[in-house]
Amino acid sequence: MRRILVINPNTSESVSARLQARLGNKAGVEVHTVTARFGAPYIACEASYAVAGHAVLDAWARARSGAAYDAVLIACFGDPGLFALRELCALPVTGLAEAAFARAAQRGRFAVVTGGAAWGPMLHRLAAALGYAQALGGIETVESSGIALALDPHAAQRVLGAACARIVRDTDARSIIIGGAGLAGLAQTMQPDVPLPLLDSVDEGLAHILSGAVAAGAGRKPGFVWQGVGAELLAWGAAA
Numbered sequence: 001m002r003r004i005l006v007i008n009p010n011t012s013e014s015v016s017a018r019l020q021a022r023l024g025n026k027a028g029v030e031v032h033t034v035t036a037r038f039g040a041p042y043i044a045c046e047a048s049y050a051v052a053g054h055a056v057l058d059a060w061a062r063a064r065s066g067a068a069y070d071a072v073l074i075a076c077f078g079d080p081g082l083f084a085l086r087e088l089c090a091l092p093v094t095g096l097a098e099a100a101f102a103r104a105a106q107r108g109r110f111a112v113v114t115g116g117a118a119w120g121p122m123l124h125r126l127a128a129a130l131g132y133a134q135a136l137g138g139i140e141t142v143e144s145s146g147i148a149l150a151l152d153p154h155a156a157q158r159v160l161g162a163a164c165a166r167i168v169r170d171t172d173a174r175s176i177i178i179g180g181a182g183l184a185g186l187a188q189t190m191q192p193d194v195p196l197p198l199l200d201s202v203d204e205g206l207a208h209i210l211s212g213a214v215a216a217g218a219g220r221k222p223g224f225v226w227q228g229v230g231a232e233l234l235a236w237g238a239a240a
Helices: 013-023 045-066 083-089 095-103 119-130 146-151 153-170 186-195 201-210 233-238
Strands: 001-006 030-033 069-074 092-094 110-115 136-142 175-179 198-199
Touching: 001 013, 001 045, 001 201, 013 030, 013 110, 013 201, 030 045, 030 201, 045 083, 045 233, 069 083, 069 095, 069 201, 083 092, 092 095, 092 201, 095 110, 095 119, 095 175, 095 198, 095 201, 110 119, 110 153, 119 136, 136 153, 146 153, 153 175, 153 186, 175 186, 175 201, 186 198
Parallel strands: 001 030, 001 069, 069 092, 110 136, 110 175, 175 198
Antiparallel strands: none
């Protein structure tokens, strides 16, 4: 039985519950979802994204002090703190975006549909950092955030479906990622109405970890004493 730590980088307990419900019933894994204890209710801009990176490190440091895990999934389609956590953590670490990009790229060029207009340039930057700039064929964002879409599934299917139709019409994408923790499950519901394969970023996150394709992190202490961070992260950052 593999034990997976799922970190929700925003403070919305409803999103954590959605993640646990979606991933917690998979055979062969034990999923433990934790919620950021500070930051934004839903990450939707550069500032909230920056704070979420710190919140991810804090959540990992707290979780690791109480239990042993086999891998870590950053459950935000944007992967805040991904590179920093890989530096500190010796376990395999991935995020929803990296996992979905990796799977979609196997089919060729892909596109992304997600909630929150600010995510467009942020995801282009992340795709470049992860080496998927050439494979990313387009991003369609809708005005509503992922959490707002999750609260109204019928409206979500309508606006996300229209975004998928634009992808089909205007790009050469071979698949479409429905990106966002709050949108878990919608790809499966929408698939009959979309002629391209739809990938659920939450499902792909767990699948990527279980595939064995995620390398272990460095597990490196920074060698200095943090200032003003949580007690658990402070303890990890202390010089060896």
